[in-house]
Amino acid sequence: MSAEPLLTAVNVSKRFGRLWALENVTFSLQPGEVLGLVGRRAAGKSTLLQILAGYYPPQTGQLLWRGRPVKFTGPAEAQRRGLQLVHQRPLLSDQLDVVQNIFLGREADWRARLGFPNLSERMRQARAVLAELDTPEDLLNERVDGLTDEQRQIVALARVLCRPAPLILLDDALAGLSFQRQERLLALIRRLAAQGTAFILTSDNLQHLSAVTGRILVLYEGRLTADRLTRESTPREIVELIVGSAQNEQVTPIIWALESYHQAQQQAEELRRSQTTLQENLQARDSLNQQLLHRLRDQVTALDQLNLALQAAQRRLMTEREAERKALARELHDSVIQDLLSFNYRLEELEGHAAGDAQRAELADLRVGIRAIVGDLRQLCSDLRPPTIDSHGLPSAIRSHAQDWADKTGIQLALEVDARLGRLPEAVELSVFRIVQEALNNVRKHAAARRVRLSLQRTDGASLRLRLEDDGQGLPQPVDLASLSARNHYGLLGISERVALLGGSMRVESRRQGGVVLNVEIPSPSP
Amino acid sequence: MTTLTKNAPPAAEPRPWLDRLRQRLGRPEFASLPVLVGLAVVWIFFQLANPNFLTSLNLSNLVLQIAAVGTIAIGLVLVLLLGEIDLSVGAVSGLAAAVMAVLNVRYGVAGGLAVLAGLGTGLLIGLLHGTWITKLRIPSFIVTLAGLLGWQGVLLYVLGTTGTVNLRDPFILGLAGTFLKRDLPNGELLSWVLAAGFALLFSAGQVWERRQRLAAGLAARPRGVILAQSLLVAAGLLGATAILNADRGLPSALIFFLGLAAVFDLVVRRTSFGRHILVIGGNVEAARRASLHVDAVRIAVFGLASMLAAFGGILAASRLLAVHQSSGSGDVLLNAIAAAVIGGTSVFGGRGGVWSAVLGALVIGSIANGMVLLAAPAPAQLMATGAALLTAVTVDAVARRGREAAGA
Numbered sequence: 001m002s003a004e005p006l007l008t009a010v011n012v013s014k015r016f017g018r019l020w021a022l023e024n025v026t027f028s029l030q031p032g033e034v035l036g037l038v039g040r041r042a043a044g045k046s047t048l049l050q051i052l053a054g055y056y057p058p059q060t061g062q063l064l065w066r067g068r069p070v071k072f073t074g075p076a077e078a079q080r081r082g083l084q085l086v087h088q089r090p091l092l093s094d095q096l097d098v099v100q101n102i103f104l105g106r107e108a109d110w111r112a113r114l115g116f117p118n119l120s121e122r123m124r125q126a127r128a129v130l131a132e133l134d135t136p137e138d139l140l141n142e143r144v145d146g147l148t149d150e151q152r153q154i155v156a157l158a159r160v161l162c163r164p165a166p167l168i169l170l171d172d173a174l175a176g177l178s179f180q181r182q183e184r185l186l187a188l189i190r191r192l193a194a195q196g197t198a199f200i201l202t203s204d205n206l207q208h209l210s211a212v213t214g215r216i217l218v219l220y221e222g223r224l225t226a227d228r229l230t231r232e233s234t235p236r237e238i239v240e241l242i243v244g245s246a247q248n249e250q251v252t253p254i255i256w257a258l259e260s261y262h263q264a265q266q267q268a269e270e271l272r273r274s275q276t277t278l279q280e281n282l283q284a285r286d287s288l289n290q291q292l293l294h295r296l297r298d299q300v301t302a303l304d305q306l307n308l309a310l311q312a313a314q315r316r317l318m319t320e321r322e323a324e325r326k327a328l329a330r331e332l333h334d335s336v337i338q339d340l341l342s343f344n345y346r347l348e349e350l351e352g353h354a355a356g357d358a359q360r361a362e363l364a365d366l367r368v369g370i371r372a373i374v375g376d377l378r379q380l381c382s383d384l385r386p387p388t389i390d391s392h393g394l395p396s397a398i399r400s401h402a403q404d405w406a407d408k409t410g411i412q413l414a415l416e417v418d419a420r421l422g423r424l425p426e427a428v429e430l431s432v433f434r435i436v437q438e439a440l441n442n443v444r445k446h447a448a449a450r451r452v453r454l455s456l457q458r459t460d461g462a463s464l465r466l467r468l469e470d471d472g473q474g475l476p477q478p479v480d481l482a483s484l485s486a487r488n489h490y491g492l493l494g495i496s497e498r499v500a501l502l503g504g505s506m507r508v509e510s511r512r513q514g515g516v517v518l519n520v521e522i523p524s525p526s527p
Numbered sequence: 528m529t530t531l532t533k534n535a536p537p538a539a540e541p542r543p544w545l546d547r548l549r550q551r552l553g554r555p556e557f558a559s560l561p562v563l564v565g566l567a568v569v570w571i572f573f574q575l576a577n578p579n580f581l582t583s584l585n586l587s588n589l590v591l592q593i594a595a596v597g598t599i600a601i602g603l604v605l606v607l608l609l610g611e612i613d614l615s616v617g618a619v620s621g622l623a624a625a626v627m628a629v630l631n632v633r634y635g636v637a638g639g640l641a642v643l644a645g646l647g648t649g650l651l652i653g654l655l656h657g658t659w660i661t662k663l664r665i666p667s668f669i670v671t672l673a674g675l676l677g678w679q680g681v682l683l684y685v686l687g688t689t690g691t692v693n694l695r696d697p698f699i700l701g702l703a704g705t706f707l708k709r710d711l712p713n714g715e716l717l718s719w720v721l722a723a724g725f726a727l728l729f730s731a732g733q734v735w736e737r738r739q740r741l742a743a744g745l746a747a748r749p750r751g752v753i754l755a756q757s758l759l760v761a762a763g764l765l766g767a768t769a770i771l772n773a774d775r776g777l778p779s780a781l782i783f784f785l786g787l788a789a790v791f792d793l794v795v796r797r798t799s800f801g802r803h804i805l806v807i808g809g810n811v812e813a814a815r816r817a818s819l820h821v822d823a824v825r826i827a828v829f830g831l832a833s834m835l836a837a838f839g840g841i842l843a844a845s846r847l848l849a850v851h852q853s854s855g856s857g858d859v860l861l862n863a864i865a866a867a868v869i870g871g872t873s874v875f876g877g878r879g880g881v882w883s884a885v886l887g888a889l890v891i892g893s894i895a896n897g898m899v900l901l902a903a904p905a906p907a908q909l910m911a912t913g914a915a916l917l918t919a920v921t922v923d924a925v926a927r928r929g930r931e932a933a934g935a
Contacts (some may be wrong), residue, residue, distance in 0.1 A: 043722060055815070079818035091813040093806040095877050099745065105817040106798045115797025120742035141746045159817065
């Protein structure tokens with residue numbers, strides 16, 4: 001221990017109103033010593049530092065500077081003696097630039113005071129400090145009102161570190177810095193201390209304090225409760241002292257909090273770094289996404305084309321099938337039926353020449369049988385190819401089919417066909433007819449309906465709207481074509497396929513009061 | 528490779544040249560441009576209304592008229608930069624002139640000593656105000672309002688029953704009333720040397736500062752700006768000298784006024800004392816944290832302001848050849864404040880400069896002078912001055928908003 005302390009505080013007290021912020025604080029500090037000052041919030045740390053830095057005089061007690069009593073009239077006086085304070089929250093002057101802020105109140109000599117500072121020397125010092133704090137020197141040309149909080153704290157620190165005073169007070173000044181800069185600053189503090197600069201620092205981070213301090217003072221509710229050598233005390237002891245022994249149950253969580261603080265900060269730093277990486281990755285990802293999108297679009301286009309081809313094939317298939325049916329119907333009508341009829345005539349002749357009644361009756365039976373076959377064949381032909389559709393068009397075909405259907409099933413059918421319908425392309429007429437056929441077939445098989453309404457309209461948008469409404473038992477809700485086809489009900493599925501081939505849309509509603517409404521709309525069918 | 532930059536919004540600048548112009552005009556070099564334009568407008572208006580306005584005789588009278596108020600306004604600018612106000616400058620100017628006059632005329636004190644006594648009176652009063660304001664923490668508005676009333680009372684007391692003291696001392700009368708061409712041998716040459724020397728000094732200072740900053744690796748003002756400013760200053764000085772020399776020559780009052788303006792401009796812009804004024808005016812707490820002598824600077828500024836007010840009062844007395852009961856009262860204070868503000872000094876502290884006192888005094892003096900030439904009644908003159916003040920403040924506020932909007 002050297003003989004004369006740099007600074008001694010004797011029974012320093014300070015009162016704000018009725019509250020004692022500091023009570024009889026006594027300690028001393030050797031040159032080059034690094035002293036930690038800890039305590040809870042409002043324990044008096046900042047008050048003590050501000051009294052030392054001359055912000056206000058102590059109410060009672062005395063400060064000794066190099067062994068002699070001093071009374072600081074203000075921060076300027078304290079600075080003149082060699083004490084400088086850096087606050088937790090930096091405050092700069094927007095009136096000046098960054099360099100002027102660094103040297104504000106620190107003019108080296110009369111030349112600087114008259115406005116002719118040695119700019120090159122200033123810049124050299126400022127650059128050196130910024131390099132120590134790992135800060136780009138672009139900062140020196142920035143506008144003060146555009147600085148971030150960390151940059152402001154760096155300027156405030158640079159103000160003190162450019163020409164270190166014998167005693168530097170740091171009031172939690174590391175808190176605003178990034179983790180790396182904190183490490184740099186701690187290293188700088190160690191180096192300056194080795195050269196004889198004393199420090200008093202407050203911090204909530206015990207790791208910082210144990211990294212640089214030789215001694216730690218603990219303030220508890222304005223009183224100095226402990227003065228420990230750092231190397232002889234554990235963080236747990238310090239925290240117990242900070243919290244006060246009366247509240248032992250609180251100690252553990254606070255230790256936990258203080259110890260995890262450091263880790264949390266490291267993690268925060270890690271996070272910040274990974275955020276930057278993430279941002280870079282995101283940009284790369286962006287272009288990758290674009291590529292994927294392109295590929296997806298290509299695939300979708302290919303799929304579309306495939307679909308179109310498939311539809312075309314299906315349409316061709318359907319047309320072929322209709323043509324086949326037509327040919328088959330004609331074949332049946334023109335040869336088979338005609339042949340049967342001629343057989344019928346020959347039997348009729350035979351009947352005239354027949355000998356016995358028994359024989360005649362036999363022949364008459366045969367003829368009845370043949371006529372029944374012809375009738376069945378005619379029905380088959382008409383099913384294969386509605387006979388009226390080619391000659392009289394879709395409305396007549398539907399009308400005749402509907403009439404036929406109603407007669408056969410005994411279900412009442414109200415038919416409404418738009419007079420403006422006219423002739424449509426053959427494929428469309430056939431498809432619509434088949435749709436009607438299939439739909440009525442469905443009603444007959446599944447609906448158990450008593451009354452059916454069928455309407456075929458041409459809309460203002462020149463599309464064709466088919467609406468079939470029954471009062472049957474309805475369908476399970478929601479209507480699902482896949483599940484219907486799974487139960488071998490292909491009717492609706494067939495209709496939907498035909499509608500899709502015509503580029504139209506189909507809607508099936510099952511009404512709550514019973515019955516199903518089938519809506520089919522086919523766009524612009526007229527040629 | 529496709530990137531998202533394609534989708535970036537189009538630059539939302541419908542009139543980029545306007546923004547660029549605004550940004551440029553927002554730079555500190557152009558801070559006094561609105562006042563100069565205003566001054567030009569005032570001069571053109573009065574010249575069109577009365578062709579005698581821009582004559583050598585009238586302009587000589589104009590500079591004599593503004594020297595006193597302008598000198599007071601310099602001190603007021605210092606106080607305003609500090610973020611304070613001094614309402615007592617008018618009363619102090621009258622009192623200082625009265626002290627000088629009474630000492631000289633009644634007690635036979637030599638002119639020079641009497642002037643020094645007047646200046647000392649001002650300085651003491653200012654230091655008293657400053658101490659009161661800083662140590663007792665009473666707002667400057669209140670302390671100097673008390674001063675305005677109190678020192679006027681002291682003025683009446685000093686003058687005694689006579690009420691008016693006529694000045695005859697040649698030194699005192701020569702302070703404002705010396706014309707270089709008329710009263711000095713080689714005075715005309717001297718005035719040219721003074722003007723040219725001042726212009727050269729200005730340019731050299733600018734160039735030197737630029738070199739220093741560049742050598743230290745700091746951003747410096749563009750060469751073009753320095754050249755333009757130097758040319759403008761040289762043209763103004765030499766032009767004014769030519770005009771004044773066509774009449775009686777350069778008046779000493781103007782030399783004092785401009786000399787003081789130049790000195791205090793350097794003080795504010797360059798010296799640490801001046802910078803500390805700006806910092807304290809901008810943010811007192813920031814000044815404390817930088818360990819500035821806040822109280823000392825404040826007291827010194829009030830002292831300087833009162834001393835400048837005293838000198839202004841002495842110049843006025845010297846020009847009017849007498850001190851009387853209404854010296855320094857009336858619109859002296861208000862004109863000084865108006866001059867500082869019209870010139871562009873903020874009443875909220877931290878922003879402005881000493882040259883604003885010169886430009887503002889010129890504007891106010893021109894309006895007063897022109898109104899007299901037009902034989903306009905006092906109401907019109909007051910209204911015109913008020914309008915000029917409001918316009919100046921409005922232009923400044925709008926320009927600042929534009930600057931902030933442009934992000935400069």
